[in-house]
Amino acid sequence: MSHDDIEIQCGRAMSRINEFKEYVNNPLWEILVETVHSLVMYAHHKAYVRDVVFSENPEIKPEELAARLGVPLGEALVILYELEHARNEGSTTREQLKP
Structure with a gap:
């Protein structure tokens, strides 16, 4: 993967994280996350x-994911947020390791 590819992916991840800003800044976000984490199938x-x-559709929207998995929109939001956040941190870490 080239440096440009990593920058593009990092930019997309940051853009995606910004899409979630409205939800994450809501005082009820922590309650939603706690509730989703308690769901039996959440980890799966x-x-x-x-x-x-993500390998089939890395830009999937929360509504599409909820419909595809047959899960509540809140679970889809938390999953996408956490995976995008982890992906973004991974890209940042790789960038920091470069000489």
Whole structure:
């Protein structure tokens, strides 16, 4: 992967994170996250999105993901936010390691 590709991906991830800003800044966000984390299938859904869905459609919208998995929109939002946040941190870490 070239330096330009990494910059593009990092830019997309940051843009995607900004899309979630409205939700994350809401005082109820922490309650939503706590509730989603308590769902029995949450970890499996998150792994499936990371391993399968993102490879097919890395720009999937929360509404599309909720419909595809048959899960509440809140769960889809939390999954996408957490995976985008992790992906963005990974890109930043790779960039910081470059000489």
